[in-house]
Amino acid sequence: MGQKGFFTDTTLCIGCKACEVACKQWNQLPDDGFQFTGMSYDNSGHLGSSTWRHVAFVERPVPSPTQNTAGMAFSWLMASDVCKHCQRAGCLEACPTGAIIRTEFDTVYVQPDVCNGCGYCVTACPFGVIDRREDDGRAWKCTLCYDRLGEDMTPACAKACPTASIQFGDVEELRERAHRRVEQLHEKGLDAAYLYGADAENQPGTGGLNAFFLLVDKPEVYNLPPDPVVPTMKGKDAWASMGWGALGMAVMAIGAVLLGREVAR
């Protein structure tokens, strides 16, 4: 089985949205309506309950050494965003029903027949990936094509990607490939290339991502958080604080009873 994941190399993305379409078709997801957002060529906005792949389009007034824009100070950034299938997944650790599980492929999967739509995973995801569909009442996100993996097939988005921007495989192997790619880009003069979430060292807050990215600008430009953290890591502080609060409350309740008793005589 091994750890399966995606390596999304955004320098190869041409913004064709084949991944969005393939994902919708394979998973038979309802459409997002057909509105114009005005955000460059991006008309799906953000990942959501029925949008499991989302291509971000950024038009930068900055030249890029790897893009020929006829001398203009301009370059494109396109990035296909997806659920990150974190090693420490906020949604999984928050799910009170056990609907969200870690599969044999080390991916994070929501079981639709168990989810009761409490909405806690939605607030627990530091990337804003999982969402509850209003009509449906349940939380949904990318499954890393769990049904296809079981048949030894490649996930639909990676299968459909025409430029190998989305690469699917064993996470270890993808990491090596990604490091080589970054070095190659640095040699070509694209100094800004780096890996986002490749391992626990790079992103201690999530323990590394099974679906990690090669980016060439700040993560915020792609709507990715610069230093995400699984909420559970900080939840301990709140539990400790509640413990002190409980002690104080017990003392005050007993104090009120004893003092009130004294007066009542």
Next chain:
Amino acid sequence: MSDDIRPEDLEKRQDGRNIDSRLGVLAGEGAQQRVKGIDEANPSRGLLRTRPSQSGVNAESPSYYGQPAIKEPVWIWSIPLYFYVGGVAGAASVLGAAADVFGGERMEGLGRRCRWVGTAGDIVSSGLLIYDLGRPTRFLNMLRVFRPTSPMSVGSWVLVGSGAMNTASLLFAGRRGWLGRAGEGAAIAAGLLGLPLAGYTAVLIANTAVPIWQATRKSLPLLFMSSAMAGAGSLMELLPHPKRDEKVLHLFSAMGKVGELLAGVAVQHEASRLEVLVRPLKHGPSGTLWKAAKVCTAASLALGVWPGRRKWMKVARALLGSAGALLTRFAVFRAGKVSASDPQTTFQPQRQGMGAAEVTGHTHASDGKPFKFPLPVLHEASALPRREIPAARHLESELGPEPPTAPTP
């Protein structure tokens, strides 16, 4: 499964999938998603806050067209109302157990009334929680597993346990023999469970990615628990009660109100570490709610120390105390929603070292840049050894003076 979509249903309505049911089998992973007609694309999206086709990449702190970075909590009004009701139920159970154990015979009536409030609160709480679920018919799935990492799972079990214990104590306490003793034990157990019941809701919202809730995680439980005391005391003062219980209730609710005001200051102080974080508590509707809560609580306290003991003053005091407790929950809830909708509230604290760095003590963000003015890390964690990851050497337009890096402890 009853949720399956049948092909004939699809023919009846255009459901946005555009799948001809004669040609395609609906067996995909997302085919079960229920659709009520073609949905609006992200109906919550308002006007863009940036110029179209210009995502502000050159700004000091860029964002993606001003789009939110995380999802807004999907909960509705019933959740903050539950925070209040559950808190009242918990605090009442605590007071009831204290009255049973330390109050002697004189306080028996108070203990029983507290347990009635606790039981009613537990039942109403369950109703409010089930009402908010996307799939209310599956509320029992909350009790499929016990998951210590999930405050919601812990809280579900606490609420169920508290309801069971309160009910048992109402049924059996005061009877003769072992049943009566079991009832008394249940009353004490309900009191013990009342402590986490009053506080876990704060842990639940602090344990999320919502910036303001996460940032105030140390003071929020204290605010919610003292607010629960103020709410329970005020409610019991409004309900009919004998004169000899008055002093206890007044003391209990007054302590709660003092705690509520102090913890409110602490919450605001904790959020004030960064301007973007505290903004929802100062401005807009959530800021108004927050101020109104404080005013109600303070006015209620003032009426308590005012000379004169007229009936209307007692009623006004209890009403103001209840309003303060209720508004506190709604203010915190609204502030969280506002906080989640602004990408800068997510990004800027993380850039300042208030993301994962607070816990793990590393010194660089995921793009290899050092944090700006890193805040002191809470515990002695040495910075993680960084392998030579090829980090970004950023574009000249962004290069400023190197910010100071964290002194390694």
